[in-house]
Amino acid sequence: MHRREFLGALAGTAALGAFGAQAASATGKAKVVVVGGGYGGATAARYLREWSGHGIEVTLVEPNASLVSCPLSNLVLAGSKRIGDITLSYEALAKRHGVSVVRDHVSAIDPARRVVRLAGGGTLPYDRLVLSPGVDVLSGEIPGLAQPGGEEILHAWKAGPQTVDLRRQLEAMPDGGTFAITIPLAPYRCPPGPYERACLVADYFSRAKPRGKVLILDANPDVTSKGALFKQVWATRYQGMIEYRPQYNTIDVDPTTRTLKFEVQDDERADVLNVLPPQRAGAIAVASGLATANGRWCEVDFLTFESIAVPNIHVLGDAIQIAPLMPKSGHMANQHGKVAAAAIVSLLAGQAPNPEPLYNNTCYSFTSAREAIHIASVHRYDAAQKTMVTVPGAGGLSAAPNALEGTYAQAWADAIWTDMLG
Amino acid sequence: MIQTPLLAALAALVLLALPGGAQAQASDAAALQARNWAAACAGCHGPAGRAPAGAAVPGLAGRDKSELVRQMQDFRQGKREATVMQQIAKGYSDQQIEAIAGWFAAVR
Numbered sequence: 001m002h003r004r005e006f007l008g009a010l011a012g013t014a015a016l017g018a019f020g021a022q023a024a025s026a027t028g029k030a031k032v033v034v035v036g037g038g039y040g041g042a043t044a045a046r047y048l049r050e051w052s053g054h055g056i057e058v059t060l061v062e063p064n065a066s067l068v069s070c071p072l073s074n075l076v077l078a079g080s081k082r083i084g085d086i087t088l089s090y091e092a093l094a095k096r097h098g099v100s101v102v103r104d105h106v107s108a109i110d111p112a113r114r115v116v117r118l119a120g121g122g123t124l125p126y127d128r129l130v131l132s133p134g135v136d137v138l139s140g141e142i143p144g145l146a147q148p149g150g151e152e153i154l155h156a157w158k159a160g161p162q163t164v165d166l167r168r169q170l171e172a173m174p175d176g177g178t179f180a181i182t183i184p185l186a187p188y189r190c191p192p193g194p195y196e197r198a199c200l201v202a203d204y205f206s207r208a209k210p211r212g213k214v215l216i217l218d219a220n221p222d223v224t225s226k227g228a229l230f231k232q233v234w235a236t237r238y239q240g241m242i243e244y245r246p247q248y249n250t251i252d253v254d255p256t257t258r259t260l261k262f263e264v265q266d267d268e269r270a271d272v273l274n275v276l277p278p279q280r281a282g283a284i285a286v287a288s289g290l291a292t293a294n295g296r297w298c299e300v301d302f303l304t305f306e307s308i309a310v311p312n313i314h315v316l317g318d319a320i321q322i323a324p325l326m327p328k329s330g331h332m333a334n335q336h337g338k339v340a341a342a343a344i345v346s347l348l349a350g351q352a353p354n355p356e357p358l359y360n361n362t363c364y365s366f367t368s369a370r371e372a373i374h375i376a377s378v379h380r381y382d383a384a385q386k387t388m389v390t391v392p393g394a395g396g397l398s399a400a401p402n403a404l405e406g407t408y409a410q411a412w413a414d415a416i417w418t419d420m421l422g
Numbered sequence: 423m424i425q426t427p428l429l430a431a432l433a434a435l436v437l438l439a440l441p442g443g444a445q446a447q448a449s450d451a452a453a454l455q456a457r458n459w460a461a462a463c464a465g466c467h468g469p470a471g472r473a474p475a476g477a478a479v480p481g482l483a484g485r486d487k488s489e490l491v492r493q494m495q496d497f498r499q500g501k502r503e504a505t506v507m508q509q510i511a512k513g514y515s516d517q518q519i520e521a522i523a524g525w526f527a528a529v530r
Binding site: 047051331334335338339342346354356357358359360362374376377378380391393394395396398402404405407408410411412414415416418419422 | 454455457458459461462463464465466467468469473474477478479505506509510511512513514518
């Protein structure tokens with residue numbers, strides 16, 4: 001920290017001491033509603049309780065009974081993990097941290113009255129709202145998905161039942177068949193995820209269906225993350241099994257013949273289709289007028305994650321319009337959750353938020369069931385540009401896939417799951 | 423957080439000029455800053471630096487501050503090999519490393 005900034009912090013930022021968040025709600029305690037219990041929302045809920053000394057009432061609204069982790073979910077496709085290994089309970093968040101977990105959908109937000117309406121019929125008042133809705137997969141942009149048989153063409157880009165079903169399709173595929181994965185133009189959730197998936201399906205094929213093929217059809221001009229490392233693995237470990245084609249923009253699919261159609265190139269047929277449609281912020285964010293960037297992503301103030309469009313609503317995770325070089329990753333959503341929680345605790349106490357957010361991203365991708373690679377970066381707030389920027393000279397990539405980082409990737413998951421859910 | 427003599431002197435001057443309540447608030451702000459920065463390490467090292475049992479990534483909670491600072495400086499200066507930490511450490515200043523190490527050292 002520079003001297004001047006330090007003095008600025010001394011002068012400008014008062015603090016909380018023994019905390020008691022007293023806001024304008026009738027019951028005395030401030031109320032925060034968190035919508036969405038993924039990497040961003042669960043983290044925010046936990047830290048709002050912890051950092052307010054349990055002085056804030058936190059309600060987490062999440063439709064699913066448990067959290068199925070997207071990170072590590074490609075290992076289920078490889079057959080080296082079961083869905084139960086990546087399915088996490090909200091119990092500790094409720095029992096240990098005192099978060100009220102409500103299993104429901106949010107049907108509408110009324111920002112003027114500061115009320116959330118639940119699909120189940122109830123309403124929840126809030127002083128501050130945290131919206132961590134993840135992404136919506138825009139299946140409507142691939143019209144054939146709505147045709148008969150289209151329901152068998154999966155994205156599995158939200159870990160859960162589709163992950164299990166895609167694994168079944170891979171198991172049922174005859175040896176010598178082709179698995180085709182299509183990738184939309186960036187930005188989309190988890191930039192390296194599709195390439196990791198290609199590796200792990202190939203890893204499964206190399207053990208169970210050695211004549212199987214993996215075809216990657218990428219709308220982007222090149223691999224969007226860890227490109228040199230992935231290409232090295234495809235050219236060596238998976239030589240002859242994985243084929244990568246850039247600038248293949250998928251625009252439609254014929255479910256009856258399992259044929260993919262592209263903006264430019266000729267059709268491609270495959271035995272198992274894994275179509276990742278374009279994505280945008282979760283529907284509730286779009287419907288609430290928060291998706292100010294292209295109608296797709298939510299712009300936020302990076303000091304607080306408060307929406308630039310609607311006051312008292314903080315948007316986290318994959319739903320935001322990212323800062324430069326900030327990936328849509330689970331690790332980053334976890335960081336968002338903590339920055340937002342700290343800021344909300346301060347704001348509800350009438351104090352200024354931390355003026356200098358500083359955090360990192362570490363993202364592992366498995367290249368086989370045992371080996372992994374990473375990309376890392378450090379991000380700091382730039383007051384002049386009012387955004388997060390990467391710290392020059394910091395961050396980097398693995399030199400090559402290795403088993404030690406496979407072990408670290410599992411350790412990362414165990415640590416961050418504990419950080420999110422207690 | 424206040425580690426170099428110059429910063430300490432500056433901070434002391436400012437604190438002297440402030441009324442008692444503001445002094446407490448200023449030191450609390452520094453503590454909150456350290457807490458927030460340290461929280462960014464939890465994704466790999468566990469909440470409050472408490473790594474899950476048997477984890478391959480070491481915990482940081484309650485470790486000796488000077489040892490944590492020395493390890494971060496070794497990572498940053500390339501004296502210690504690592505997979506990730508030599509890259510992460512380069513993103514943190516001396517003052518930030520001091521503040522974060524001090525926060526983890528105080529975790530009981």
